[in-house]
Amino acid sequence: MSKVAVVFWSGSGNTEAMAQAVAEGAKGKGAEVEIIGAADFSSDLVNAYDAIAFGCPAMGDEVLEESEFEPMFTEVETSLEGKKIALFGSYGWGDGQWMRDWEERCGNTGAVLAADSVIANEAPDDEAVSACKALGAALV
Numbered sequence: 186m187s188k189v190a191v192v193f194w195s196g197s198g199n200t201e202a203m204a205q206a207v208a209e210g211a212k213g214k215g216a217e218v219e220i221i222g223a224a225d226f227s228s229d230l231v232n233a234y235d236a237i238a239f240g241c242p243a244m245g246d247e248v249l250e251e252s253e254f255e256p257m258f259t260e261v262e263t264s265l266e267g268k269k270i271a272l273f274g275s276y277g278w279g280d281g282q283w284m285r286d287w288e289e290r291c292g293n294t295g296a297v298l299a300a301d302s303v304i305a306n307e308a309p310d311d312e313a314v315s316a317c318k319a320l321g322a323a324l325v
Contacts, residue, residue, distance in 0.1 A: 187217070188217045188219075188235050189218045190234040192223060192240070193240035193241065197242070199308050200241065200242045206315075207240070207321040208321060210321025211236075211324055214321075223258075228261045231261060236270065238271040238324060239271070239273075243281075243283040247279045265295065266295035267296075269297045271299050275306070276304060277307055299323045300323035
């Protein structure tokens with residue numbers, strides 16, 4: 186059985202809703218799934234999972250959340266080489282530049298993106314929820 190972590194930060198609940206859908210998609214494919222807040226995840230845990238989905242909304246000038254998520258991800262990214270990962274998050278402005286930057290950053294670590302990243306403008310609609318479920322399934 187595949188073991189998947191869904192690691193996220195959410196301020197408004199939008200990215201949390203996406204995390205729940207990602208977890209549901211992975212569980213639907215038979216994975217054992219743990220949903221973990223960004224503050225509770227570290228590089229020590231990376232190898233405990235076969236795959237990891239990371240979720241963070243766009244903040245400020247289209248950047249990752251800076252007080253919890255960014256420090257955690259900076260610490261974890263050096264452990265992601267060869268690891269199957271996926272990215273998701275919500276935004277309220279801009280055009281998704283934070284996600285394109287994040288994808289490039291992950292590519293530079295040697296991580297393996299299992300599926301196209303999912304972004305949702307504000308609360309995830311039915312299409313975004315379906316895409317999150319598919320993203321979770323792709324991790325298994």
